[in-house]
Amino acid sequence: MEPRPDADERADPPSAGPRRRELPGVCALGRFGLRLNASLGALALFFLQALWRMFHWRQLPEILQQIYFIGAKSASIVALVGFFTGMVLGLQLVYVMNKFGAVGFLGTAVALALIRELGPVLTAIMITARAGSAMAAEIGIQRISEQIDALQTMRIDPLGFLVSPRLAAGLVSFPILTAIFDLIGILGGYVSGVILLGANAGSYLYRIDASVDWADVRGGFLKALVFAAIVITISCFQGFFTHRRTDSHGSKSVSLSTTSAVVLSCVWILIADYVVTSFLL
Amino acid sequence: MEREPLIEFRDVVKRFGERTILDGVSFRIYEGEVTTIIGLSGTGKSVTLKHIIGLLRPDGGEIHYRGTPLGRMNRAQWDAYIGRVSYMFQNNALFDAMTVFENVALPLRRTTRLSRREIESRVMSRIEQTELTEVAHKYPSEISGGMQKRTALARALVTDPQIVLFDEPTTGQDPIRKNAILQMIAEYKQKVGFTAVLISHEIPDVFFISNRVLVLWDKRIVFEGTPEEMASFDHPFREEILRSLESLQEGITGVYSARHFKMRYQTEFGRHGSEETYALLVFSFDNFDEIDRDVGPRAAQETLRALGTYIGKHFGAVGGFTTRQTIREFVTLLPFSDLEEARRILERFAADFQGEGLPQLIAEFRREVPPERCFDFAISVGMAQGKPLIELESVIEFARFDKKPIAAFSCDLRR
Numbered sequence: 001m002e003p004r005p006d007a008d009e010r011a012d013p014p015s016a017g018p019r020r021r022e023l024p025g026v027c028a029l030g031r032f033g034l035r036l037n038a039s040l041g042a043l044a045l046f047f048l049q050a051l052w053r054m055f056h057w058r059q060l061p062e063i064l065q066q067i068y069f070i071g072a073k074s075a076s077i078v079a080l081v082g083f084f085t086g087m088v089l090g091l092q093l094v095y096v097m098n099k100f101g102a103v104g105f106l107g108t109a110v111a112l113a114l115i116r117e118l119g120p121v122l123t124a125i126m127i128t129a130r131a132g133s134a135m136a137a138e139i140g141i142q143r144i145s146e147q148i149d150a151l152q153t154m155r156i157d158p159l160g161f162l163v164s165p166r167l168a169a170g171l172v173s174f175p176i177l178t179a180i181f182d183l184i185g186i187l188g189g190y191v192s193g194v195i196l197l198g199a200n201a202g203s204y205l206y207r208i209d210a211s212v213d214w215a216d217v218r219g220g221f222l223k224a225l226v227f228a229a230i231v232i233t234i235s236c237f238q239g240f241f242t243h244r245r246t247d248s249h250g251s252k253s254v255s256l257s258t259t260s261a262v263v264l265s266c267v268w269i270l271i272a273d274y275v276v277t278s279f280l281l
Numbered sequence: 282m283e284r285e286p287l288i289e290f291r292d293v294v295k296r297f298g299e300r301t302i303l304d305g306v307s308f309r310i311y312e313g314e315v316t317t318i319i320g321l322s323g324t325g326k327s328v329t330l331k332h333i334i335g336l337l338r339p340d341g342g343e344i345h346y347r348g349t350p351l352g353r354m355n356r357a358q359w360d361a362y363i364g365r366v367s368y369m370f371q372n373n374a375l376f377d378a379m380t381v382f383e384n385v386a387l388p389l390r391r392t393t394r395l396s397r398r399e400i401e402s403r404v405m406s407r408i409e410q411t412e413l414t415e416v417a418h419k420y421p422s423e424i425s426g427g428m429q430k431r432t433a434l435a436r437a438l439v440t441d442p443q444i445v446l447f448d449e450p451t452t453g454q455d456p457i458r459k460n461a462i463l464q465m466i467a468e469y470k471q472k473v474g475f476t477a478v479l480i481s482h483e484i485p486d487v488f489f490i491s492n493r494v495l496v497l498w499d500k501r502i503v504f505e506g507t508p509e510e511m512a513s514f515d516h517p518f519r520e521e522i523l524r525s526l527e528s529l530q531e532g533i534t535g536v537y538s539a540r541h542f543k544m545r546y547q548t549e550f551g552r553h554g555s556e557e558t559y560a561l562l563v564f565s566f567d568n569f570d571e572i573d574r575d576v577g578p579r580a581a582q583e584t585l586r587a588l589g590t591y592i593g594k595h596f597g598a599v600g601g602f603t604t605r606q607t608i609r610e611f612v613t614l615l616p617f618s619d620l621e622e623a624r625r626i627l628e629r630f631a632a633d634f635q636g637e638g639l640p641q642l643i644a645e646f647r648r649e650v651p652p653e654r655c656f657d658f659a660i661s662v663g664m665a666q667g668k669p670l671i672e673l674e675s676v677i678e679f680a681r682f683d684k685k686p687i688a689a690f691s692c693d694l695r696r
Contacts, residue, residue, distance in 0.1 A: 058391065142376075150374035153334050154388040154440075155363055161391070 046163070046240070047233040053160035054168045062165035063172075070131045070166070071173030075180060078126050082181035085118055086110060086188025093189075094197045106199050107207035110189035111182075115212060115220045119182040121273055124174065124227035128265040132235035135166055136261035139239025140254035148240070163236045167229070174228035175221045182220065219280045226276055230268045235261040287312040287347060287444070287476055288333060290502075294341030295328055302328050304500035305342070310493075315470060315477040317487050320497035320518070326480045327371055329497065330446045333478065334368045335359075364392075367442035371449050371480075373433040375421040381428075382408065382417040385435045392440070407435040410465065412458075427458060434462065438469065447479045451487075459483065463490050488544065509547065536593040536611070542604035543673075549616050550669040560615040560623030561665050561673075563680040564592055568658035569609035576656065580646060585609070587645040588660065591638040595630050612677055620666045627662060631687040634660070639688050646690075659689040 053059075089110050097103045139162055142148050151158045186208065193199040238261040245253045286309035295303040302325040310316050318326050331337040332344055335351065343350045346362050354362060375384050386404045389395055395403070408417050411431040416424045421432065430450065437445055450466070451459040463483075467490040470477060481487040488494065488508035496504035496511075496518055504514050537545060550557060566585055573581040589611055593603045596613045606612040615623050646658075663684035667676035 145377075146370055146372060146374040147376055149331075149336050150368075150370060150376075152336060153363075153366070153368040154392065154436075155360070156388070156391045 043233055043237055046159075046237050047167075047229060049159050050163040050167045050233070050236070053157060053164040056160070056164075059160070059165050059168065062161075063168045066165045066169030067172055069134075070127065070169045071176060074127050074130050074173070074177060077130060078123055078177045078181050079184045081122060081126055082114075082119070082184035083188040083191075085122060085181075086114065086185030086190075087192040088188075089113060089118075089185070090189035090191070090193030090199075091197070094193050094199055103199050104203045105207055106189070106193045107186075107204035108211040110193070110204075111186055111208040111212050112216060114182045114185040114189075115216050117273070117277075119178045119185060120174075120220050120223035120227060121269060123178045123181045123224065124231055124269045125266055127170075127174065127177065128231050128235070128262055128269070132231045132265050133258050133262050135232070135235040136239040136258045137254055139163075139236055140242035140257045143240060143242045144250055144254060158240075163232075163240065166236060167232045170228040170232035171225060174224040174231075178220060178224040215280075219276075222280070223273060223276050226272050227269050230272055231265045234265045234268065238264070284311055285348070286310060286345075288478075289345040289348075290329075290332075290342065291345065292342035293329075293332065293339045293344060295325070295332070295337065296340050301500060303339075306497070306500070306502055307342075308495050308502045308505050310476065310478055312476050313470075313474050314492035315466070315479060315490050316493045316495060317479045317481055317491040318495045318497055319481065319484060319487075322482075324497045325500065326497055327448050330368070330448055330478060330480060333444075333446055334366055335363060336368075365443040366446065367437045367440060367444070368446045369433050369437040369448055369450055371452075373421070373429045375429055375432055375436075377421050380418050380420055381413055381424065381432050384421070384432055385439050388436065388440050403439060404435075407439045411435045412461075431458070431462070434465075441473065442475065443473075444476045444478070447477060447481075449480050449482065451481065451483050463487065466490055508544075511548075536589045537602055537604045539604050539606075542602060542612075542614075545602050546614065546673060557617055557669060558619055559667050560618040560620055561667050561676050561680050562596075562613040562615070562623065562627065563606065563663040563665075563677060563684065564588070564611040564613065565661045565663070565681075565684060566609045566658065567661055567686070568656060572656055572658065583648070584642060584646045584658075587642050588638075591634065591641065592630075595633065595638075596626070599626055606677065612680075620664060623664055623666075627664065627687070631662075634688050639690060643690055657689070657691040659686045661686045 054063075090106065093106055093109050094103060097106060097109070139148075142162070148158045148162070151161055190201070190204060194201045194204050238257040239254075242253045242257045245256060247253075248256050288310040290306050290308050293303055293306045294301070306325075306329065318329060320326050328337060332339060338352065343352065345351070346354075349358065351359075351362070376387065379387065382404060385407055386400055389400045389403060393400075405414075405417075408414055411434055413428060413431055413435065416428055421429050424432070430452070434447075434450055437447070445466075447466070451462050466477060466479075469475065470490075479487060479491070488511075491508055494504065494506065494508050494511055495502050496514070496516070498516065498518050503516055503518065504511065506514075550559070566588060569581055569585065572584065585605075589603070589605060592611050592613060596603055596615065599615070601613050601615040603611055603613040615626065618626075661684040663680040663682065665676050665680035665683065667673065
């Protein structure tokens, strides 16, 4: 039979200081907080550096090219989504307002909902899906094929060459696309509410004119600008640092970066929407 | 007085996670020289090169440029330094959304204030030099791997850099273009006087343009010197070099080029004592001039090629190596053999040659010559014994004095 160790032998060796009791939940929360802090800091620096490099005459051709890609090529899909969003709004609101005898306010409800909220948010989400994912994938591939390293060796600033033109193009395109979304959406509300369900056309247009202030339009544009900064920064950041992913390598990392770019952009659009709205109201 | 190095690595250490790639690497690169880094795959050659251009930073040690540590340069110093350096990537790193022309023009467009016409002229000049004119408007995905390599080379040289880092510039090229690229680097170096650092597996081709060679082995530099000094380099990596030299022996003809022959000779005898001996055979195609003059150079060359193939393969099988010494001569070297052994091998060769080599030669000859025309020819062999201490040329000259015919063909025999 093995000899049993006495009590002293079984005791833990004395530590240098007082023993710390680890709480797994608190540690995990702390780690998450630190990671989030570091990520947000890196994103903010990435955005500021790209913003700073935007103002250079050499960037103009590339900015115009990116406006074509992000703005012009997204216009049709934004218009389509805007039209059907307006139609659905018109449809739902006519039924709801009929119950309260307030169909006359249809124009107000459709226009304000679109200009203040739905226009900027849905436009940003549509551009994320169409252009944000493409940006993350393109820059990610450039990273893993050493094209970004090649830029560095040629004394070409990768951030200025790849990110700044996209950021500038985003800041120009998002408000314009949001305006298109709003206008087409109001038209969609007119089609469903007035033409299909018989609401009064004059009342619809008058209420829009009477209830929409410049402050509403300005707020919508402000949101569009904030969302542009968020979508472009997150998408480019995900692609730019594809090689630093620890969960995958090569083409798989590009795929995951693209997914992360879309998911994170959408989440941060909604979070930012709440924050900006709370300041505007 | 000791020369001041242009770039100097001092005990550079690089780790990726737990893995140490470079462990105390120290070497010097001198201005105006071509320095070649060789080593087995995955030993950190590209990692070393990336430290010079600043794509990687060392975890330990320092890299100096003209005595100034790269890590302690201010922004202006760094910009000035990096403006002088160009890097050709191993996998080319071309922009796939840009054409060949746009790829080459990119550094000029983004970093200079040159006019559009000037940029176009410089870019087209480089494109012509690298034989890419036909594909200038194509995208990298539409051209071959060799063309992509040359596009990367053109891009690396378009800014007229003072230091160029080439990461395997000739990999994937056919032998003609491989030589053209190495020649281009050599010519460009002569013309502009730049400093080049090459990573290459093309041993020994690359040695002919290299002033110095660095051997990276087991995370350290184990040899630093001239290609000639490599002959006395006693290290396991030397076996790798020897194997690569053997692979250079052309599969079809079995004959080395003169350069490869000399390099093989240096590699074989560099580390062995000066008492080692070798036997040297000089094969001569005696009626070459008559055939060349009366039948034409094609017939003469084809016949000679067939002879070279036979000699190269026969003696290659017993450890010898052969080169074409002059227009009508082949030289075969049998390492670590004496004359007696060489004579026995030669007797076997003569018997085999009479039996199957000569009929092959005649068939080759008749393919080029109309049946009504007739010429005699003979093959002679001279033999000598040499030592590494004696000049190879002297041994060849000595063998020429002792020439005896081993095979002959006459028209009478044919008829």
